[in-house]
Amino acid sequence: MAPKVLVSDKLSETAVQIFRDRGIDVDFMPDVGKDKEKLAEIIGQYDGLAIRSATKVTETILANAHKLKVIGRAGIGTDNIDKPAASKKGVIVMNTPFGNMVTTAEHAIAMMFAVARQIPDANASTHAGKWEKSKFMGSELTNKTLGIIGIGNIGSVVADRARGLKMKVIAYDPTLSAEKIAEKGAEKVELDDLLARADFITLHTPLLEATRNILSRDALARTKKGVRIVNCARGGLVDEEALAELLKSGHVAGAAFDVFSVEPATDNVLFNLPNVVCTPHLGAATTEAQENVALQVAEQMSNYLLTGAVENALNMPSVTAEEAKVMGPWIKLADHLGAFIGQLTDEPIKAINILYDGEASTMNLEALNCAVVSGIMKATNPDVNMVSAPVMAKERGVQISTTSQDQSGAFEGYIKVTVVTDKRERSIAGTVFSDDKPRFIQIKGINIDAEVGAHMLYTTNKDVPGIIGTLGQTMGENGVNIANFTLGRNKAGGDAIALLYVDAPVPDPVLAKLKDTGLFQQVQPLEFDVA
Incomplete structure (x- = not known):
């Protein structure tokens, strides 16, 4: 049976015809996007949804989208799409980042x-x-x-x-x-x-x-x-x-x-x-731009629905269906490593150096590179994706280097990311265990074993007594529940780190209390997309 796509906003007839020419069953209903009840009623029939800004793809809409595989946004902004809910549902969200x-x-x-x-x-x-x-x-x-x-x-x-x-x-x-x-x-x-x-x-x-x-x-x-x-x-x-x-x-x-x-x-x-x-938000409102992004999203959605090719996806790496089965957890790890460093780096990045060891070195390194760079760039541009991130890095003059090596340690494979700025180098490494869950295994050269959570807290300090007690007491007194607590140090009395996996974001007043103790050199909340 041919895939079925709903166009719920005003895309051009030429774009709609692209779907038909590619053998896709398409319903062109340009006003239904404004009627959330009607959209929720009919969305379960479709494999794809092509939209502009008028359609709001909420968690409620997605709950009814039993067949939906891809949402294509003709334009760059995706604020009208609940991306976490789409990811949880297994729905790819695509945009057209350069058309406007x-x-x-x-x-x-x-x-x-x-x-x-x-x-x-x-x-x-x-x-x-x-x-x-x-x-x-x-x-x-x-x-x-x-x-x-x-x-x-x-x-x-x-x-x-x-x-x-x-x-x-x-x-x-x-x-x-x-x-x-x-x-x-x-x-x-x-x-x-x-x-x-x-x-x-x-x-x-x-x-x-x-x-x-x-x-x-x-x-x-x-x-x-x-x-x-x-x-x-x-x-x-x-x-x-x-x-x-x-x-x-x-x-x-x-x-x-x-x-x-x-x-x-x-x-x-x-x-x-x-x-x-x-003017009423006319920045992208020219005939040429609207036509360009409409044609682009129709081609991208058709390619995915017919061949499995993924382009300009905000919540999925650009890999083939065969690669995704093996690489999925490693791509998620690469994204987490990039996101960790990206959230800690507030100065221009000169270079990103990525080391692939053992099993990781045998995979699609271009896709893994894109995941790392995308994770880093998301800290300053939430709309970046695995296609646009390398372009953005190139425009910023960031040099990206990749090194591969045979298995060199206790892990069957790992990825190590190092970011270079004018002031410092910052590195983190991670691996994927047999349960397919990414883990952080080294930060700043200090060995650890940390599960990745949606909400985390990273601290650095000198290795002195009282750190664990201060963290635990401050969290407990302020109602912050710790799911996992990982510590590491380079030597006794030397540099030490702590990585806490918490159930919810740490409130600003709690962060301030930790900083006010004078025990910590760095107190940094972190967020990760673990969907």
């Missing part, structure tokens, strides 16, 4: 022009027959300084277009070295320097805890007087209330927003302020 880059970058440039020349207000005035030529005195972009916050895929295109406009481009991006940013045509600066120098600021970073309100009230107050701010990235990156006040005071000369903290934005503090340009 140029379109979103062009929209940011267009918004800069619009706010610099007050085009929307001048247009409305002229349509009203007022001819207020002297009222709309604009500002040139030429020779102005553009500050880019986040110079990744989209930010790089913006930088390229801005240089063509003869703008001076500076960029704040803690994940990239000065050399890589220079290759993109920009000068690497710290955030305070960018705020002080930029005539225009444009944001192109994902919304993470580290970037939420990156333009906070305090940061906005430190901007250059007369600055204009553009946000075509994500709502929540800018304190909208504070921005509104600075617009009213004249400190900020203008703002252009395509995204808002609450969407759909039918009411917002920025609306109807002077020289504020607002």
Whole structure:
């Protein structure tokens, strides 16, 4: 029987035809995605679900998706998909990570022009027959300084277009070295320097805890007087209330927003302020971009349903069905090793060195490499996947090296990952036991044997009495249950580590109490996808 796909959002007819041409039974119901009851009622019939942003794939929907094998998102953002629930259900989530880059970058440039020349207000005035030529005195972009916050895929295109406009481009991006940013045509600066120098600021970073309100009230107050701010990235990156006040005071000369903290934005503090340009999340809304991502997701889903090939998957490695049977636990281990180091590293990474020993060295090392790099990169970009992670690493100038060797120790095979930055090297090793469960076996050269849990706590300290008691007592007094407790040291009285597997995330006040004891050099909560 042919696979059956539901298209529940407005994909192009050309994309729908791709499914049909590949022999897939497809139902094109572009409005059903907005009707969650109807979607839950019918989703059990389908092997694949092709969506844009209107369809919300919740845990309830997935509970009814008895046949579903793959969800394809035409676009990059997958916030509308419950990915942990999909993973638990065994459903692959795919996206199209590069289809909207140029379109979103062009929209940011267009918004800069619009706010610099007050085009929307001048247009409305002229349509009203007022001819207020002297009222709309604009500002040139030429020779102005553009500050880019986040110079990744989209930010790089913006930088390229801005240089063509003869703008001076500076960029704040803690994940990239000065050399890589220079290759993109920009000068690497710290955030305070960018705020002080930029005539225009444009944001192109994902919304993470580290970037939420990156333009906070305090940061906005430190901007250059007369600055204009553009946000075509994500709502929540800018304190909208504070921005509104600075617009009213004249400190900020203008703002252009395509995204808002609450969407759909039918009411917002920025609306109807002077020289504020607002659009309804149009960054990816061009005919070309919408067609590109629709065709791409149709091809990816068809390839998977017909051949088992996996492309641009967010929750599954790109390996064949035969390889997955053997490699599955090792790919999960590689991801965990990368995630461990990624969550501990807050400076630009220069190199990732991966050693494969014994059994691990005989596998698909390209897939394992992708899993390691993906695990590392997820710390700064939650939408990264095994296909896009190596591209991202290359763009950041990260050198990836692989070494294979025959079995050299007590384990039948293991993987060791070492990350190199300007300041330090950090390494971790792991293996897979006969129960197919990944284990950490060495951190910082210290041997351990630690089960991987969804929520963990990592500490480093000198090997002195009282560490176990302090950890246990602090956790117990604050209701944090420890499922597993692993210790290690390099020598008596030397460097020591502890790795705790806990039942829930350790609250910030508990972390603060541990740090305040003065016993620990490092107290780091860790999260792992163990689904």
